Amino acid sequence: MAAHASRVFISHLTGVAVFDPNGDQVGRIRDVVVSLRIGGRPPRVLGLVVEVVGRRRIFLPMTRVTSVESGQVLTTGVVNMRRFEQRQTETLALAELLDRRVTETASGDEVTVLDVAMVQTRLREWEITKVFVQRGRSSRLRKNRGEALTLDWSAVTGFTLAEEGQGAANLLATFEQLRPADLASVLHHLSAKRRGEVAAALDDERLADVLEELPEDDQVEILGKLQDERAADVLEAMDPDDAADLLSELPGEEAERLLQLMEPEEAAPVRRLLSYEEDTAGGLMTTEPIVLEPDATVAEALARVRVADHKPALAAQIYVCRPPNETPTGKYLGIVHFQRLLREPPYTLVGSIVDGDLDPLLPDTPLPLVTSYLATYNMVAAPVVDEADHLLGAVTVDDVLDHLLPEDWREAALHGGEAHHSTEQESEEPGGH
Structure with missing residues (x-):
């Protein structure tokens, strides 16, 4: 209709x-x-x-x-x-009206805005005429506590008043199915106040995923608005290399304070990454590649590859090492590509199909050499080892691209490229941008 x-x-x-x-x-x-x-x-x-x-x-x-x-x-x-x-x-109706606390004129009760509705008038203009609200516990009508109802716009007041601590539950519900990169775009286009409120309403894992997709300025701003304990929890939920990149943008004392609040086993890989120069294999790598011992089977390897949390570039190959399996591992033996796993019987031991011909990278390998390594061998990820052949991590192609692109590439991507400023007279259309 x-x-x-x-x-x-x-x-x-x-x-x-x-x-x-x-x-x-x-x-x-x-x-x-x-x-x-x-x-x-x-x-x-x-x-x-x-x-x-x-x-x-x-x-x-x-x-x-x-x-x-x-x-x-x-x-x-x-x-x-x-x-x-x-x-x-x-x-902005979604970003700024939803979750506002306004006053129902008839009762004087404070209500929370769940949604607003628009209709087209006889003059073919569109207007917001209805407000879908929920009464809170403070309602003086006991039988109506928690009741959701639709009111005329004229039946509520307070939309034009500044509000501190505005919630974000209903706004986030409208974006529940968005990928982290798309939700990052939503946050980036909100006001700083609203961005902080929405970030506070996200759970740690979701906020960590979104932060990884935001420009550095937005990351620092959002992290700075969180309580220190919450900020440390979010950093723990981020990939160690992304957490290290974010902490490197903070003053040294502030970064150290957050590292102290993180769980020691979560902070340790981040500290290692911070010890390397930014544009080297050590500074680019992630410390959480898929590591298996040589007596693991192809079936076990495929099960690890299928884990949804692994990014595609990391799931493209497994790294075979002597124990311990956490980075830095025992002696690095080589890699097994995902395609090779698909060609072998499930009971095959990964140690028998290792590709050991490719020399791994050292952590001080500069970015240009890392780039040429990936291009030369058609790799989407490369192992990084120390001088004793302990696996330290893996550099993925997305890590490399992140550092090859201009510093403001995320900002430009979220805006869809550079803005087009016309020298002609601006449109007089309301909102005509």
């Missing part, structure tokens, strides 16, 4: 595909831009924030939207691909 005949809850638009008149997908909705108005008047919906190829976020005016149907939004005319930049008079 077309949007003008029904109410559309904003949270249901998250991730909905946007199509142009030719039926080609333009991108997916990430938020809705509204303009709050005084006197209890419903906010006007200005347009949609649409994420297009390359994670660029653009503004799509509601005047260009022809229909909002289940699972898709249709637009007309040429889409302006200039990067969206929020103006001071604009509010």
Whole structure:
């Protein structure tokens, strides 16, 4: 059914595909831009924030939207691909309205916003007319404690007031299925205040995954807003090489304080990584490759490779070493490529199919030599050993790319490349970016 005949809850638009008149997908909705108005008047919906190829976020005016149907939004005319930049008079419905605590006018009770709904008026404008809220324990109507209900926009007040400690549960629910890199894009585009609130609401594992995808400035900002104990827990949940990279951006005393709060067995590999120069194999490597003893079977190796937590580059090969199996290991014997594992019977011992012809890297190997090593041997990861042939870790191709790309590549990626600043007069369309 077309949007003008029904109410559309904003949270249901998250991730909905946007199509142009030719039926080609333009991108997916990430938020809705509204303009709050005084006197209890419903906010006007200005347009949609649409994420297009390359994670660029653009503004799509509601005047260009022809229909909002289940699972898709249709637009007309040429889409302006200039990067969206929020103006001071604009509010993002998902990012800034959800989880707010406002006041129900009739009862005076504080309620929490779970969602807001928009409808199209007879003048073909869109307005936020309904607020889906939940009464808290403080409700004076005992029978209604915890009750969720839909109110008219005019029946609540407080949306324009500054709020400290705004929750994030309902906002995160709308992005629950996003990959860490996509959720990182969401966080990057929030205000600093809202970014801290959302980060605080994420569990340690999820926040660790997201931090690894954010630019360094965002990482440092978010970590700095966490309590020290929580920050240490998040660092423990990160890959050791990513945790080391983040700690290297902090003042020495602050980094040491967090290392002291981490569990000793979690802090030890991070300390080792911090001891190497950044642009060397030691500074680039991860300390958690897949390590097996030579008497392990192919079946055991494949079981380890299948573990979902392993990144694809690390799961491409296993490292065969004498015990102990934790880095730094016993004597390094060689590697077994994933393809070789697939060709061998399950009972075959990995020690009998080791590729020992490739010389491993030393931790002080500079980045250019690491790059040429991977390119020469068509490898996605390379072993790093010390002078006594103990395996220290593995350098993966994504680690190398991370250091070969410009320092601000994550920032550029989250913005979909450099912004296009036109010398022509800016559009007068509200939100026309």
